[in-house]
Amino acid sequence: xxxxxxxxxxxxxxARQGEVYGSLENSNNYTRKFYIESYGCQMNFSDSEIVASIxxxxxxxxxxxxxxxxxxxxNTCSIREKAEQTIRKRLTEFSKQKKSxxxxxxxxxxxxxxxxxxxLLEEEKLVDLVVGPDAYxxxxxxxxxxxxxxxxxxxxLSREETYSDISPVRLDSNGVTAFxxxxxxCNNMCSFCVVPFTRGRERSRDxxxxxxxxxxxxxxxxxxxxxxxxxxxxxRWYHPExxxxxxxxxxxxxxxxxxxSLRVRFSTSHPKDxxxxxxxxxxxxDNICKYIHLPVQSGNTRILQLMNRTYTREWYMxxxxxxxxxxxxxxxxxxxxxxxxxxxxxxHQDTLSIMEYSRYDMSYMFFYSERPGTLASKRYEDDxxxxxxxxxxxxxxxxxxxxxxESYLQDIGKKFQVLIEGESKRSDLQWxxxxxxNKVVVFPKEGFSFKKGDYAMVEIHxxxxxxxxxxxxxxxxxx
Ligand code: 5AD
Ligand code: SF4
Numbered sequence: 001x002x003x004x005x006x007x008x009x010x011x012x013x014x015a016r017q018g019e020v021y022g023s024l025e026n027s028n029n030y031t032r033k034f035y036i037e038s039y040g041c042q043m044n045f046s047d048s049e050i051v052a053s054i055x056x057x058x059x060x061x062x063x064x065x066x067x068x069x070x071x072x073x074x075n076t077c078s079i080r081e082k083a084e085q086t087i088r089k090r091l092t093e094f095s096k097q098k099k100s101x102x103x104x105x106x107x108x109x110x111x112x113x114x115x116x117x118x119x120l121l122e123e124e125k126l127v128d129l130v131v132g133p134d135a136y137x138x139x140x141x142x143x144x145x146x147x148x149x150x151x152x153x154x155x156x157l158s159r160e161e162t163y164s165d166i167s168p169v170r171l172d173s174n175g176v177t178a179f180x181x182x183x184x185x186c187n188n189m190c191s192f193c194v195v196p197f198t199r200g201r202e203r204s205r206d207x208x209x210x211x212x213x214x215x216x217x218x219x220x221x222x223x224x225x226x227x228x229x230x231x232x233x234x235x236r237w238y239h240p241e242x243x244x245x246x247x248x249x250x251x252x253x254x255x256x257x258x259x260x261s262l263r264v265r266f267s268t269s270h271p272k273d274x275x276x277x278x279x280x281x282x283x284x285x286d287n288i289c290k291y292i293h294l295p296v297q298s299g300n301t302r303i304l305q306l307m308n309r310t311y312t313r314e315w316y317m318x319x320x321x322x323x324x325x326x327x328x329x330x331x332x333x334x335x336x337x338x339x340x341x342x343x344x345x346x347x348h349q350d351t352l353s354i355m356e357y358s359r360y361d362m363s364y365m366f367f368y369s370e371r372p373g374t375l376a377s378k379r380y381e382d383d384x385x386x387x388x389x390x391x392x393x394x395x396x397x398x399x400x401x402x403x404x405x406e407s408y409l410q411d412i413g414k415k416f417q418v419l420i421e422g423e424s425k426r427s428d429l430q431w432x433x434x435x436x437x438n439k440v441v442v443f444p445k446e447g448f449s450f451k452k453g454d455y456a457m458v459e460i461h462x463x464x465x466x467x468x469x470x471x472x473x474x475x476x477x478x479x
Pocket of ligand 1: 079080192193194295297335336337366367368369370
């Protein structure tokens, strides 16, 4: 059974495991080639684009063909045990490749690097190169070391590294939407989460470099940026000379002002940190998408306390009320964990009822997977039997499926501005895009001469649990 279930964004998110990257634009200009696969969150995918830029600088071009690669990289995720298992399997497959190509170098990047460096390098001899998320600048040097037969490792975490001066190489991009990393690390210490240990302390990137990157993307034809961070609402940057602070609300406004035709999204928000200022800024600008990913994790106050989430059930509900008050048409989605340590049936019911209250359009749902080194692994017993965890997860999924369906059906008859991302996967006679609320919209090409990156006004006449289906009724120059 799947431990991670998303009821939405199939067009986009299903490919997110082990996606193969290769910007083929100028790959023939390079004699040496690298092949990279990314796992886990959007942050990791964004990091792979930074890695590609660093590798291009060192004379390596991307390829999608494993057979022609001199260097194979896996950008890894440690968030759940299953993710790590998947990656180990993949590494074993890669190491077989060495038989036909003895010069091939294999490297592990990202969150598993710190956790498993000794094991991967020494015990299992699966890899030549282990590089943590803050050490990508040292890749060219480490590749040289590894080529000389040394085991090359750098998993040092940094308090300053934001890669702000590195211009990411957009890999396998649709040319319309792009991720833009605004901060790194996390200071929250949710008791279930390994991220503070794998990605280190929180630091915010210089807002001027973020703005410059957004502007550059717009000039290259991109029409949507997603500002990325583990907890974007705690973004805070201090001007080194004036000491003046830039908050997340300030940053959002700055990026919204780049161009009214550039949509702005962001992810992820922590309910304790998202402020009224952010909500008012979202309401003020049409090009800031009306969509918030607001992970609840659990609907029960005792469990939330054990998770160290620092809010109660009631506090979370009042945050949802506030969002609906300030931005009535806002889409809300969530992350939910079933079967956290000591969770009772009644406490699980609280999760189901907070889902009903929040009316999520979509959720990412998981059952609890104990991670070594986390606060929960030290303090609490992982005492919910797997069968119970899975049954509770199934109940959560069923509630979410119904809520998604209700939310999508309610959109029938409405008109939305849709940013066209490309052709629908199912038919090249149809366009696929998203509305401001992040719902996938599909509509026939006929009647208008749209292209990728255009905005269309689409009237919805049909809905499934994950897709809105409609007809274009007008083209829209500026949203
Ligand atoms: N077990 C299950 N799910 C987890 N998540 C994070 N850590 C764990 C874990 N140990 C989920 C949370 C988080 C999302 C990215 O992954 O819901 O928001
Ligand atoms: Fe991303 Fe978290 Fe996985 Fe690291 S552990 S790749 S931060 S999801």
